[in-house]
Amino acid sequence: MKILVTGGSGQLGYDVLKEGKRKGFIIQAPSSSEFNVTNEEQVHKYITTFQPDVIVHCAAYTAVDQAEDEVEKTYDINVNGTKYIAIAAKEIDAKLIYISTDYVFEGTGDQPYTENDLPNPIGQYGKTKYEGETIVANHLEKYFIVRISWVFGLNGNNFIKTMLRLSETRDVLNVVGDQVGSPTYTADLAYLLLELAQSEIYGIYHATNEGFCSWSEFAEEIFKQAHKEVTVHSITTEEYPTKAARPKNSRLSKNKIEENGFRRLPKWQDALSRYLTELEEEVKER
Template identity: 55%
Template sequence: MKVIVTGAAGQLGQDVLLELERKNHQAIGTDRADLDITIEGDVQAFIAEVKPDVILHCAAYTNVDAAEEDEETAYRVNGLGTKNLALAAKQIGAKMLYISTDYVFDGTGTDPYEVDDPTKPLGAYGRTKLAGEEFVQELLEQFFIVRTAWVFGAHGHNFVKTMLRLGKERGEVGVVHDQVGSPTYTVDLAKFMVELMETEKYGIYHATNSGVCSWYEFAVEIFKQAGLNVKVNPLTTEQFPRPAERPKYSVLSKKKIEAQGFTPLPNWQDALTAYLKEV
């Protein structure tokens, strides 16, 4: 299949390209320098010329705190950029897969969020990503929406890299213990995305690595696996104020992955082991 990957220079995009090549698909990566997804005419022309079978839409405005200050820019990328791609996909009859986020939920739940649970974003980032979801559902029939969370990979900035750096520099770190979720390794997520796009099993999916932890527990495991002796102090969310409110409970139910016959992603500790080997 001929596949366009947006956000190809990003943490997830790079692993998606590698996975597409591994499975012998024709992959065309685009980043902001090649294609500004916020310009409708450019998107239409580019997609019409390339005529992909699938668009894997990984590009996003992901700076959660900056989005609070500049929701307009976040909306232009996450909302309107996604709309432009959906319109272009519709014109040529291409499938589209859009990467969304746990931030579309408010995090007040106590059970893993199902794909059809009501959405209620806390902040600008979640609102703009949800706008993207709504455009995809409104404009397309051949769509996949994949919500994920706590993403880490070899090619970008992420929590694991930050912890390793701070641990080595300081020997002691403070990490919030009252926000709970599931880490997601980009290599595992990319495999699922490519497996999914090869099917006609359309709809919304939740994809993270298996298992649940707090950021504090994640940090402790990172130092344990890396063989670093670092003191990790548990903090409350209130002790670590940020411009954007974070969902306290970000666990996404992966029931649909199994129900549709896909392979669940490995547990997060094994994913972390694989990641540390990779880097």
């Protein structure tokens, strides 16, 4: 199987590339200079030349707050870029795995969102990702739209790395406690994405590690597992204002994964434990 990964230098793309190589697939993750998603001609040429069986589209504009100011750039990457890839995928009859987000929902209530719930994004990032979903569904039949949340991986910055860095100089931290979701380890997610890639059970999926927590509960578990003496004070979203609104309810139902014969991702606490071990090993290797 030949696989093309966009955004290969990001947290998820990095692990999809790593897992694909481990599985023995022919897999490429071109740099942004070789494959600029906003350059239609370049996208078309690369895809039609390489002729992948599957495209895993991880590349996206994900700076949520900045997206409110850089509206055109966000749209160009998340909407136009996705359209160019979908058109080329259709031309060569490739499967497309489009990585989406919990931000396509408004984030109210306390029940997990299912794949059938109607999206209603509240910010530019979510709006463009949902528009990307619509393009994929309208252009293709052989597609997977995979909504994820709260990702962390070895390659890049994330909440865990931020908490560990702050713990070096702080013993008390204020962390938002009224936004609830599921931390998701990109290594676990990459495994599932490649399982989907080998199937023909197309459609929309929610994929995160099992279990739910708030950001403050996540921080507490990070410090507990990392043996850091840090006190976490839970604060409200209103006490930590950001330019872009955050969904308070990022719970996603993963029942469809199981119903279609795929394995649910492990519990987020287990994923965190394995991730911290990997981080330690990476530091030792330097």
